[in-house]
Amino acid sequence: MVIVRVNNMERPTPGQLSAVLGLVKSATHVDGIGPLSEQALLAARSGQPTSSESATSSAHLLAYVGAHLAGYAHLEQGMAGEAATAEVVVDPSSRRQGVGTSLIRALQEATAPRADTLRLWSHGDLEEARAFAQGAGYSAVRELWQMRRPLRSEVAALPTVLVPEGFRTRHFVIGQDEEAWLHVNATAFAHHLEQGRMTRHDLDRRIAEPWFDTCGFILIEDMRALVPVLAASHWTKVTAAEDPTTRPTQGEVYVVAVDPAYQGMGLGRTVTVLGLAYLRQQGLTEAMLYVDADNRAAVATYARLDFVRYGVDIMYARTVNTQV
Numbered sequence: 001m002v003i004v005r006v007n008n009m010e011r012p013t014p015g016q017l018s019a020v021l022g023l024v025k026s027a028t029h030v031d032g033i034g035p036l037s038e039q040a041l042l043a044a045r046s047g048q049p050t051s052s053e054s055a056t057s058s059a060h061l062l063a064y065v066g067a068h069l070a071g072y073a074h075l076e077q078g079m080a081g082e083a084a085t086a087e088v089v090v091d092p093s094s095r096r097q098g099v100g101t102s103l104i105r106a107l108q109e110a111t112a113p114r115a116d117t118l119r120l121w122s123h124g125d126l127e128e129a130r131a132f133a134q135g136a137g138y139s140a141v142r143e144l145w146q147m148r149r150p151l152r153s154e155v156a157a158l159p160t161v162l163v164p165e166g167f168r169t170r171h172f173v174i175g176q177d178e179e180a181w182l183h184v185n186a187t188a189f190a191h192h193l194e195q196g197r198m199t200r201h202d203l204d205r206r207i208a209e210p211w212f213d214t215c216g217f218i219l220i221e222d223m224r225a226l227v228p229v230l231a232a233s234h235w236t237k238v239t240a241a242e243d244p245t246t247r248p249t250q251g252e253v254y255v256v257a258v259d260p261a262y263q264g265m266g267l268g269r270t271v272t273v274l275g276l277a278y279l280r281q282q283g284l285t286e287a288m289l290y291v292d293a294d295n296r297a298a299v300a301t302y303a304r305l306d307f308v309r310y311g312v313d314i315m316y317a318r319t320v321n322t323q324v
Ligand SMILES: CC(C)(COP(=O)(O)OP(=O)(O)OC[C@H]1O[C@@H](n2cnc3c(N)ncnc32)[C@H](O)[C@@H]1OP(=O)(O)O)[C@@H](O)C(=O)NCCC(=O)NCCS
Pocket: 027, 031, 035, 087, 088, 089, 090, 091, 094, 095, 096, 097, 098, 099, 100, 101, 102, 120, 121, 122, 123, 126, 127, 128, 129, 131, 132, 133, 135, 316
C-alpha cells in the first residue's frame, strides 16, 4: 500500500479528486451515512484547503493498493495549541485489510510531535468505527447530535414570535454584513472548536457556494443605538437534491448565533423560528440541525421547537498511548 499525501499548498489532481468522490459515494451507499463532514467534502470537491491558510493547514491522504484508491483521510491542523482533526474512510471493498490502520499511522506521523492531540470524527456512530477507534487506542470525547423536525404546519405548527421593540429583522447583504456577522459568530461560539474560528475566507467560500441564499440568512439588529448593531442571526441552508430532477425537501438550521450581550432575551428562539418559517415558505417539509449534545441550552431550545434527535456523530481522542 502506498499513501500519497497532498498538502494544502498543493492541489490533488482531477483524477485523485474524482477517485475520492467515488470512494465517498460507495461508502455512503454501504454505511447509510456520508463519511465526511461538509468542510472535508468541500475540500475534496474543490481540492482547496478548508480554512484560511494562515489559521490552519489541511492535507489529503490517499491510500492506494495498486491503482485502486482503497482509503482516504482528510486532516485539518488547527492553530498552535489546537487539536488536529481527521476523518477516515476506507472503500467498502478494501475493509479489514489494515487500510484504516495505515491511514491512522500516516495521520499520526503527519501530526507529530503532537500526535496525541489528534481527533477523529466518526459520522453516524457506526459499530465498525467504534471497534476500529478503540483498537487504535482512541475513545469518544464529544457527541454531536443531528436533530430534525417536520415543517408542514398541519404536522407541527411554528409558534408565533415577536421581534422586541427597538429591534428589526432583515436579510444578510453580501459585501456589507460579513465582518459584523463574523464578530457575532466568534463571540457566540468562543468555546466552540470549529464554528467560533470561522474566518472571512471560510465565509466567502460559503457565500460562493450555489446553495447560498441571502434571503435565508436572517439578521436581527438592535436599532436603539446610532448605528444598528447585529444582535442575532440565523443562517439557513438548502442544498439541491442529489437527483437534479427533484426538488429538495429538507432545509438546515445552519448557524444560529446570538451575541452574548443579547443572550437571555429570547432572540435565539425568535430568529430560529423566523428561519424555520422561511424554510417552510420555500416548500420544504423538514428542518435539520447539528448541535453538541452537551450544549444544554441549545438542545433545550430546539427540543421546545419540536426538534428530536435523529443521528449522532462521535469525536474520538487518543487516550491510550499505543502505537498503531
Ligand atoms: C472504520 C473504518 C475506517 C475501518 O477501516 P479498515 O481499513 O476496515 O480498518 P482496519 O482493517 O485497519 O481494521 C483495524 C482494526 O479495527 C477493528 N475493526 C475494523 N472494522 C471492524 C468491524 N467492522 N468490526 C469489528 N472490528 C472492526 C478490528 O479490530 C481491526 O483489526 P482486525 O481486522 O485485525 O480484527 C472503515 O470501516 C470505514 O471506512 N468506515 C466508514 C467511515 C468511518 O466510520 N470512519 C470513522 C473512523 S473513526
